[in-house]
Amino acid sequence: MDRRKIEEDFFKGLMILSTAIIVGILFAIVAVVVLKGAPALSLSMLTQTPKGGYYLGKGGGILNAIIGSLYLAFGATALSLIIALPVAFYLREYASERFANFVRLSLDILWGVPSIVYGAFGFIIMLYFGLRACLLGGIIALTLLILPIMTRAMDEVMRMVAFELREASYGLGSTKLEVVSKVISRQTLPGMLTAVLLAFGRGIGDAASILFTAGYTDYIPHSLFDPVASLPLAVFFQLGTPFPEVQERAYASAVVLLVIILLTSVSSRLLTKRWSRFVIK
Amino acid sequence: MDRKLKEAIASKLMLLATVFSSLLIFAVVIGLIQKSRPILATHSLSELLLSSSWFPLRGEFGFYPFIIGTIWVTVLAMLFSLPLCLLTSIYLAEYAPAKIRAFIKPLIDLLAGIPSVVYGLWGILIVVPLIKDYVAPFFGYSATGYCLLAGGIVLAIMVFPIIIAVSEEVFRAVPHEIxxxxxxxxxxKWQTVKHVALRAALPGVIAAIVLGFSRAFGETMAVMMVVGNVARVPSSVFEPAYPLTALIANNYGEMMSVPLYDSALLLSALILLLVILFFSIAARIVLLRIERRVM
Known part of the structure; x- marks a missing residue:
């Protein structure tokens, strides 16, 4: 009897310890990056593009990377949305069970594909069309990365819609299109939003897929065919320089990136709550 | 009639999008195979996979050190993260008071959202110096800190949220009655967890582990920043390694100027992809088998 009690306490202690370690590491990551980066953060960092000698420690900022990352992430999110929404609708309302399962399996596999592989594949596509590293290339590679995430998240959300609600709608003589566009889409709006923001957050933080497809530049792109800078790569490249002043800017860029991602996740929570008002429980 | 027409057009468009997205995986595989052909035509597969001499300028492409590097960091990461993740997810699902759960769950979701360069940055600031100054000397090694162990630790932290989120869900899905x-x-309680909950949750836990494994296996930026990137087969965890992902990311700049180099790099992307494919499909089959047996 006693031995069982000891075993119980031992494992419970071990569980609490490992939970504490994991939570502690999370705080350590955020704290270290913020403490290192915040002092290097300044208004000129956020509002200027790099000036001459920036990478030797002279003036300028990372506006090119901030704008670039937003362009890339918004572009990829929009493009994914155009594809993911119809796919999720189709899987839910039209597809046969077998076909739907096949599509889900292939999306799940895509989900697990490393982002560097998407980078390489995006690069092949660009070679084929004779494109050089540019905003469009980056958007395509990122779209490949976040499309499965967004689609599967939407698919899961749609599963939650009550059967009766759809039946009622069909009973009134709706076509399938009307059911998905007027009933299911409204009913799942909060969940859809979460799916979109989840994909956006993944997209803006990814570096490996845009490494060779988007390039890097000190300027803000004017067209889809200009190369574009991005925050993750700003962190990476500035960290690689031997100058402490520039490395500090890498820390600051990481803080900016973290703040954007935090804002995305917080606004996802808040908006979900607000939009849930329109959902029939 | 108008409604019927709309319906017909919309359903065709949706079908098109669905077919497109389900064929993407095939497009990626075929594209990479096409581009790897030139190097597969001039070098034998055993030479590519088992040779350690990596001299692209001389036309020698031995992937062995890179493959070993990838395997080692992934194995280390899974060794570190599995016990911690399992214990934590069991705690969250079975033991933790609702308040603590409500506090920790969002934190773990947050951990999942942190970009890999930030993990890499943290690795450089904390893990690398820690290994250099304390861990390696403790074991009697001298190291720069940029090594397999650093890569394994950073990767382990990166897979925490994935494994925990999925396996916690799985534990909670186990019916209360049993x-x-x-x-x-x-x-x-522990005996119940050990003999009943863990058993019922096994298929889901396996799925969680495979997900974590895929993430660790294909992670690029964070690993590349801390693992040292030396193309040699490492003989201890305090030595640098050079995973396949880092190889691709580090050399894309030169790949168009050296003959066959681009083909070699895209072959390594293909290897990564095929391994991930193999594990995803194997996990799916195992899951189906176990589910059938349990139900």
Missing amino acids: REVSLALGAT
Whole structure:
């Protein structure tokens, strides 16, 4: 009897310890990056593009990377949305069970594909069309990365819609299109939003897929065919320089990136709550 | 009629999008195979996979050190993260008071959202110096800190949220009744977890592990920043390694100027992809088998 009690306490202690370690590491990551980066953060960092000698420690900022990352992430999110929404609708309302399962399996596999592989594949596509590293290339590679995430998240959300609600709608003589566009889409709006923001957050933080497809530049792109800078790569490249002043800017860029991602996740929570008002429980 | 027409057009468009997205995986595989052909035509597969001499300028492409590097960091990461993740997810699902759960769950979701360069940055600031100054000397090694162990630790942290989020869900999905039966028979809570919950949750836990494995296996930026990137087969965890992902990311700049180099790099992307494919499909089959047996 006693031995069982000891075993119980031992494992419970071990569980609490490992939970504490994991939570502690999370705080350590955020704290270290913020403490290192915040002092290097300044208004000129956020509002200027790099000036001459920036990478030797002279003036300028990372506006090119901030704008670039937003362009890339918004572009990829929009493009994914155009594809993911119809796919999720189709899987839910039209597809046969077998076909739907096949599509889900292939999306799940895509989900697990490393982002560097998407980078390489995006690069092949660009070679084929004779494109050089540019905003469009980056958007395509990122779209490949976040499309499965967004689609599967939407698919899961749609599963939650009550059967009766759809039946009622069909009973009134709706076509399938009307059911998905007027009933299911409204009913799942909060969940859809979460799916979109989840994909956006993944997209803006990814570096490996845009490494060779988007390039890097000190300027803000004017067209889809200009190369574009991005925050993750700003962190990476500035960290690689031997100058402490520039490395500090890498820390600051990481803080900016973290703040954007935090804002995305917080606004996802808040908006979900607000939009849930329109959902029939 | 107008509604019917709309319906017909919309359903065709949706079908098109669905077919497109389900064929993407095939497009990626075929594209990479096409581009790897030139190097597969001039070098034998055994030479590519088992040779350690990596001299692109001389036309020698031995992937062995890179493959070993990838395997080692992934294995280390899974060794570190599995016990911690399992214990934490069991705690969250079975033991933790609702308040603590409500506090920790969002934190773990947050951990999942942190970009890999930030993990890499943290690795450089904390893990690398820690290994250099304390861990390696403790074991009698001298190291720069940029090594397999650093890569393994950073990767382990990166896969925490994935494994925990999925396996916690799985534990919570285990029906309450079967736990209560075990408790009523006089089992302690831990015995119930060990013999009943863990068993029922096994398929899901395997799925969680495979997900974590895929993430660790294909992670690029964070690993590349801390693992040292030396193309040699490492003989201890305090030595640098050079995973396949880092190889691709580090050399894309030169790949168009050296003959066959681009083909070699895209072949390594293909290897990564095929391994991930193999594990995803194998996990799916195992899951189906186990589910059939349990139900």
